[in-house]
Structure formats: structure tokens, C-alpha cells
Amino acid sequence: MDIVQQAPILMILCPFLGAFAVSLAGLIQRRWCYPLTVLFTAGSAYAGLGTLIQVLRTEGGVIRYRMGGWEPPFGIEFRLDALNAAIALMVVVVALLVAIYSRQTVASETAGKEGHFYTLFLLLTVGVLGISMTGDAFNLYVFLEISSLSSYALIAMGRGRAAFSCFNYIIMGTIGASFYLLGVGYLYIKTGSLNMTDIARILQEHGLYSSNSVRIGFLFILIGVWIKMAFVPLHRWLPNAYTFAPSTTSCLVAPLMTKVSIYVMIRIMFSVFNPEFVFGVGPRSDLVVWLAVIAMMVGSFYALAKNKLKMMLAYLVIAEVGYMVGGAWLANATGLTGAIFHILADGLMTLALFLAAGAIYYKRKSYNIVATKGLFGKMPFTMGAFAIAALSMIGIPPTCGFFSKWYLISGGIEAGHWGFVVGLLTSSMVNAVLFFRILERAYFEKPELPYEPGRQGKNALNFVERKGVDEAPLTMLAPLWAASLGLVLLGVYSGVVIDFISRYVNSVGFQ
Amino acid sequence: MLDLIIAKFNYWVYIVLMMIGLYAMIAKNNYIKKLIGMTIFQTAIMLFYVSIGAKQGATIPIIDHHGDGGDHGEAAEAVGHAVETAAHAAGSLDPDAYVNPLPHVLMLTAIVVGVATLGVAMAVVQKIHDQYGSIEEDEVLKRIKL
Structure with missing residues (x-):
């Protein structure tokens, strides 16, 4: 059999086998952990590229990879189409960039635990990749828990309130996953199948859409993924968990976990069910869109009130979740296209911002916004990339943030939901204020000595203020710039990506 | 009404257990009690799954x-x-x-997941205890605010 056809499974096997190798290396020689992690994630990214090309070349644009050759309703399959091939590639690219970036941060923040850290890092990648590729509803639960468990452990490695906030995350995450599992159970009672395509077929053929069990199952799944993606009002666990995690962890978790949960929501809404059911029988869609508007407001304004860079970014993640959920629930093709494109765009934007925040922390030893004073002089490359990511977050062309927001707003106008349009614009304005406040400080003000009262530990002793440019190391700058340039490229080539996404959106069948 | 309760006895049990678990997770102050609630919550879902595979008068699926x-x-x-x-x-x-074996097999996986979650959560509670010297939520919060 051709090796190219094995690309989907290789994509997930690379980090999976890598996790074993790295945990062994952690016992023998800790220096090997970093290169091994980069190697295995790079292999996975290569396979991801192969998978995407294969999806593009396949007639109909769907690859179904059967585990062990079992036919789908009985065996588990990976199902890649225009919706998730790009998302899976985004996941591996994010993992690869963070892996390259992690060299100094892991060594300085979680010294002595490299073996554990990288093992969990790779397992998290496996989980998120699995979620984005599997075509089996129960298998998705297993991958959801693999990724969640590794993210709990990765977050708890942080300092300060990390353990405390991680505990809340465990409780909320478990409730979310359990609700998802319960929902799948209700669908299983009615359809007797766990394969998503098969469930969709049985629901259609037997006209089960009016069944109460199916409706309740759908609701339970929705609540489950809403908790996982920190959709308002179920968002309280997120900001603390992401803020107190080690910086490498938040770089990896923030772009991946919430976006993938949104992917799951879209998959369940439009591949397992159909728009007619979701917007006819499910919860009233305009209520969900209003919740999304509240999410944008809560996220943006809380972000404005925070003076810790990472806390601010964590609240922005909540606002972005509002954009995407709102877009998906606008009940038209344009909004859904915007939501899917925004998953890719926001994955990269969040990555670039958190990478920049991590680089600033690595050099300035502080997340406080005051520490960004005069940083353009000290760290010109980091701040340059940060500025590009900030522009994309605000939505200024040619970055991709502009194009996804364009589609979201057009979708809002098409649906006649003016609350969503106004909410999105307001949130963008707040983003502008938020980021220009930082950029202005960084550009015009004089740098200060690292600010953090009562700082202690060995980092404090090693810290010597240097004159002139004091830039982060190349292994941190390269991924940061790759992510920022990716934002511009994704914006410039947005037409191609939108064409690809609309293959899926057209197959959904909006009226 | 009584018929409804007796005929769907298994589902009532799972709902009651689930509510007990949810209550403990949200309302209890002690972290270990929260974890006990979490386990009850997960077990309720396992019971639900196992009971949907059962049939009257059916035997083991061999x-x-x-x-x-x-x-x-x-x-x-x-x-x-x-x-x-x-x-x-x-x-x-x-x-x-024969009873339907699939839900039972699924729950084997869910049990493993539950055990792993509990293990991670216990380790985190231990870390909280090391850090703040308490596993009562209000005391930990008080110490964070200080």
C-alpha cells in the first residue's frame, strides 16, 4: 500500500510514539527531549501536509481512513474533509512551532521535568489531533479526555495559583466531557451507532429528528462542548488556568483546546445533524447568538481591565470564542464560513500573541503591562511580530483577522442580527484600544527596570539589565515570526482557503 | 406515575446519582469531597450506559x-x-x-478515563495542600487573597 495513503494515521502516530520515546529519553538523557519533540512534531506536520494534499486531490474531497480495515459502522475511522483537514494541519503546525519555541522556556520554567513536560506536550498534540480527525463520536470523547488530562497536568506545572486554578479546570472539564458522553449515549440509544456519518444517515432515514431523546442528546453534547470551549456563562475556569500555566503550556493550550471544541460543535451541528434540525428544533439560535455577543463583551471588557498581559490574552480568547460560536449559529452559509475561517485565523493569532507574551516574560520576567514600556527599543523583533498579531486581532487588512471578521459581519447582516454586528465591531474597537495602549507604551516610553515587586528565586539573581537591544533567542523568534507571517499569508491567500472551506459549507445544505 | 418510576427504574437511579455528584462537585467546600462527587457523577453515566445495553431475559453476549x-x-x-x-x-x-455488549465495552474505556482523571486531580490536590496547607476551598481562597 502506498505510504501517502497512510498519512492520516502517521500524523497521529508520530507524536504518539514520540511521547514514549521522549519519556524514555527523560530518564536517560534529558538533553534529548527537546530535539526529539521537535523531530516528532515535524514528522507529524509533514504527514499533515500530505493529508491536506490528499484531501485536495481526492474526488469529493473526503478521505476515510479505516483502522485495521474494519468497515466504518463497526470499526473506527478517521474522516478528513474540507472542514477538518485544514484544522488538523493548523493543529500540527501550532504544535511544531511551540515545540521549537519551547527550548529556553521549558528549561527555565520547568527545569528538571523536561521528560514529563514533553511527554505531556506530545500527548496533548495526539489528543487534539485525534479530536480533529476522528469520525467516531465515542472515539472523540476518548481523544477529548486524552487532551484534557494532559492539559490539566501541563497547567498544574505552573507557579503561583496554577494548582488552584487547575483544580477548577479539572472539575469543569470533567463535567463538560461527561455531558458530551451522556449526549452520545442518548444518540446511541436512538440510532444504535457511534459513527458520525452513520448516525447522520440513520437519523435521516428513520426521521428521528422529532424524537425527544435525540433532542436531549444534542443539547447535552452542546453543553459539554460549551463548557470545554469556555463559552459564556461557562467560562470562569479559563482565565486563571491559562494565566498561571507555564508560558509554553499556554502557548500550546490556548490556540488549540478552545478552537478544537468549536470544531466539534460545528461537526456535531452540521455533519451529524443538519441546519434544519439545529435551527428548527434545537435551542433558539438567536438566543445563542446573543450569548455569543455577551461573550464578546465580557471577554473584551474584562481584558481591558486587566494589567497582566497573559490574563488579558486569556480574556480575549473568551471573546474570540464568542465570535466563532455566534458565526456558526447565525444560520447562514456566510456566517459559518467566517466561523470556520476564524478557527484557523484565531488559532494562529492566539499562538502569535502568546508566543510574544512568553518571549517578553522570558526577557523581562514579568507579565505586567508596565513591563512593555520601551520594548520596541529592547526587543524590536518580538514587538514587531506582536504588532502584526495585534493588527490581525483588531482586524486590519491584509492580515487574516480582517477577512474572517468580514465574513462574520456579512453573515450577521445577512441574518439580520444587528446585535451580533454591533457586538463584533465594538469588540474590535476594544481590541484596538487594548493593543494600541500596549504598542504606544512600547514605542514611545522609556524602558524601565524589570517590574515585579518581591521577585525572588534564582532567575532574579541571574537577571542583569543590558543596554541596547536585548532580544529573545532565535529559537523563540523564528516560530513567532513564522506565526506572524502566517497571519499575513493566510490573509493574502484568504480566497484560496475560503474556496476550500466553502466546499464543506456548500455540502451542509443551508436553504 | 408509579408505573413511570418502576418501568424506568434504572434511569431514575442514574439521574439521582448524577445530581448527587453534581451537587457535591459544586457545593462542597472540601476538595476531596468534590472529587468524590466527581467520581459519583462519572459512575452515574457509566450505570446509564450499562443499563441501556441490558435486555429482559437476555444472556451474556458470547x-x-x-x-x-x-x-x-x-x-x-x-x-x-x-x-x-x-x-x-x-x-x-x-x-x-444476548445483551448488547458495546455499551459495556465503551464503559471500560470510560472507567480508565475516570481513574486517570481522579489520579491527576488527587495529585493536584496534593500540590494545593503543599502550597496552602489546606484542602478546604474557603481557606485556600483566604490564603490566596492574603
Whole structure:
């Protein structure tokens, strides 16, 4: 059999086998952990590229990879189409960039635990990749828990309130996953199948859409993924968990976990069910869109009130979740296209911002916004990339943030939901204020000595203020710039990506 | 009403257990009690799954040997012959005679997931205890605010 056809499974096997190798290396020689992690994630990214090309070349644009050759309703399959091939590639690219970036941060923040850290890092990648590729509803639960468990452990490695906030995350995450599992159970009672395509077929053929069990199952799944993606009002666990995690962890978790949960929501809404059911029988869609508007407001304004860079970014993640959920629930093709494109765009934007925040922390030893004073002089490359990511977050062309927001707003106008349009614009304005406040400080003000009262530990002793440019190391700058340039490229080539996404959106069948 | 309760007894049990678990997770102050609630919550869902596989008067899902399998060992074949008559008496393969094994198998995975979650959560609680010297939420919060 051709090796190219094995690309989907290789994509997930690379980090999976890598996790074993790295945990062994952690016992023998800790220096090997970093290169091994980069190697295995790079292999996975290569396979991801192969998978995407294969999806593009396949007639109909769907690859179904059967585990062990079992036919789908009985065996588990990976199902890649225009919706998730790009998302899976985004996941591996994010993992690869963070892996390259992690060299100094892991060594300085979680010294002595490299073996554990990288093992969990790779397992998290496996989980998120699995979620984005599997075509089996129960298998998705297993991958959801693999990724969640590794993210709990990765977050708890942080300092300060990390353990405390991680505990809340465990409780909320478990409730979310359990609700998802319960929902799948209700669908299983009615359809007797766990394969998503098969469930969709049985629901259609037997006209089960009016069944109460199916409706309740759908609701339970929705609540489950809403908790996982920190959709308002179920968002309280997120900001603390992401803020107190080690910086490498938040770089990896923030772009991946919430976006993938949104992917799951879209998959369940439009591949397992159909728009007619979701917007006819499910919860009233305009209520969900209003919740999304509240999410944008809560996220943006809380972000404005925070003076810790990472806390601010964590609240922005909540606002972005509002954009995407709102877009998906606008009940038209344009909004859904915007939501899917925004998953890719926001994955990269969040990555670039958190990478920049991590680089600033690595050099300035502080997340406080005051520490960004005069940083353009000290760290010109980091701040340059940060500025590009900030522009994309605000939505200024040619970055991709502009194009996804364009589609979201057009979708809002098409649906006649003016609350969503106004909410999105307001949130963008707040983003502008938020980021220009930082950029202005960084550009015009004089740098200060690292600010953090009562700082202690060995980092404090090693810290010597240097004159002139004091830039982060190349292994941190390269991924940061790759992510920022990716934002511009994704914006410039947005037409191609939108064409690809609309293959899926057209197959959904909006009226 | 009574009929509704008796006929769907298993579902009532799972709902009651789930609510107990949810209450403990949200309302209890002690971290270990929260974790006990979490375990009850997960177990309730497992009970739900296991009970949907059950059927009245059905037996364990092992198919009686029909003697047509070529790759079985001799001993198995001997046992097979003994069972064969019984199988034929009961007619050909009847799905109603066996409980559905799939939900049970799924729950094996869910049990593993539950154990792993509990393990991670316990480790985190231990870390909280090391850090703040308490596993009561209000005391930990008080110490964070200080």
C-alpha cells in the first residue's frame, strides 16, 4: 500500500510514539527531549501536509481512513474533509512551532521535568489531533479526555495559583466531557451507532429528528462542548488556568483546546445533524447568538481591565470564542464560513500573541503591562511580530483577522442580527484600544527596570539589565515570526482557503 | 406515575446519582469531597450506559459455537459440539437473546478515563495542600487573597 495513503494515521502516530520515546529519553538523557519533540512534531506536520494534499486531490474531497480495515459502522475511522483537514494541519503546525519555541522556556520554567513536560506536550498534540480527525463520536470523547488530562497536568506545572486554578479546570472539564458522553449515549440509544456519518444517515432515514431523546442528546453534547470551549456563562475556569500555566503550556493550550471544541460543535451541528434540525428544533439560535455577543463583551471588557498581559490574552480568547460560536449559529452559509475561517485565523493569532507574551516574560520576567514600556527599543523583533498579531486581532487588512471578521459581519447582516454586528465591531474597537495602549507604551516610553515587586528565586539573581537591544533567542523568534507571517499569508491567500472551506459549507445544505 | 418510576427504574437511579455528584462537585467546600462527587457523577453515566445495553431475559453476549469455524482448537470444538445442540434448539442466532455488549465495552474505556482523571486531580490536590496547607476551598481562597 502506498505510504501517502497512510498519512492520516502517521500524523497521529508520530507524536504518539514520540511521547514514549521522549519519556524514555527523560530518564536517560534529558538533553534529548527537546530535539526529539521537535523531530516528532515535524514528522507529524509533514504527514499533515500530505493529508491536506490528499484531501485536495481526492474526488469529493473526503478521505476515510479505516483502522485495521474494519468497515466504518463497526470499526473506527478517521474522516478528513474540507472542514477538518485544514484544522488538523493548523493543529500540527501550532504544535511544531511551540515545540521549537519551547527550548529556553521549558528549561527555565520547568527545569528538571523536561521528560514529563514533553511527554505531556506530545500527548496533548495526539489528543487534539485525534479530536480533529476522528469520525467516531465515542472515539472523540476518548481523544477529548486524552487532551484534557494532559492539559490539566501541563497547567498544574505552573507557579503561583496554577494548582488552584487547575483544580477548577479539572472539575469543569470533567463535567463538560461527561455531558458530551451522556449526549452520545442518548444518540446511541436512538440510532444504535457511534459513527458520525452513520448516525447522520440513520437519523435521516428513520426521521428521528422529532424524537425527544435525540433532542436531549444534542443539547447535552452542546453543553459539554460549551463548557470545554469556555463559552459564556461557562467560562470562569479559563482565565486563571491559562494565566498561571507555564508560558509554553499556554502557548500550546490556548490556540488549540478552545478552537478544537468549536470544531466539534460545528461537526456535531452540521455533519451529524443538519441546519434544519439545529435551527428548527434545537435551542433558539438567536438566543445563542446573543450569548455569543455577551461573550464578546465580557471577554473584551474584562481584558481591558486587566494589567497582566497573559490574563488579558486569556480574556480575549473568551471573546474570540464568542465570535466563532455566534458565526456558526447565525444560520447562514456566510456566517459559518467566517466561523470556520476564524478557527484557523484565531488559532494562529492566539499562538502569535502568546508566543510574544512568553518571549517578553522570558526577557523581562514579568507579565505586567508596565513591563512593555520601551520594548520596541529592547526587543524590536518580538514587538514587531506582536504588532502584526495585534493588527490581525483588531482586524486590519491584509492580515487574516480582517477577512474572517468580514465574513462574520456579512453573515450577521445577512441574518439580520444587528446585535451580533454591533457586538463584533465594538469588540474590535476594544481590541484596538487594548493593543494600541500596549504598542504606544512600547514605542514611545522609556524602558524601565524589570517590574515585579518581591521577585525572588534564582532567575532574579541571574537577571542583569543590558543596554541596547536585548532580544529573545532565535529559537523563540523564528516560530513567532513564522506565526506572524502566517497571519499575513493566510490573509493574502484568504480566497484560496475560503474556496476550500466553502466546499464543506456548500455540502451542509443551508436553504 | 408509579408505573413511570418502576418501568424506568434504572434511569431514575442514574439521574439521582448524577445530581448527587453534581451537587457535591459544586457545593462542597472540601476538595476531596468534590472529587468524590466527581467520581459519583462519572459512575452515574457509566450505570446509564450499562443499563441501556441490558435486555429482559437476555444472556451474556458470547455466541454459541456452531461447529463451522475451521480455525478453532480441538478442545473448543469438543465444547462446541456439546453446546451445538442447545444452540440449534434455540433456533438460529437470535440477537434478542444476548445483551448488547458495546455499551459495556465503551464503559471500560470510560472507567480508565475516570481513574486517570481522579489520579491527576488527587495529585493536584496534593500540590494545593503543599502550597496552602489546606484542602478546604474557603481557606485556600483566604490564603490566596492574603
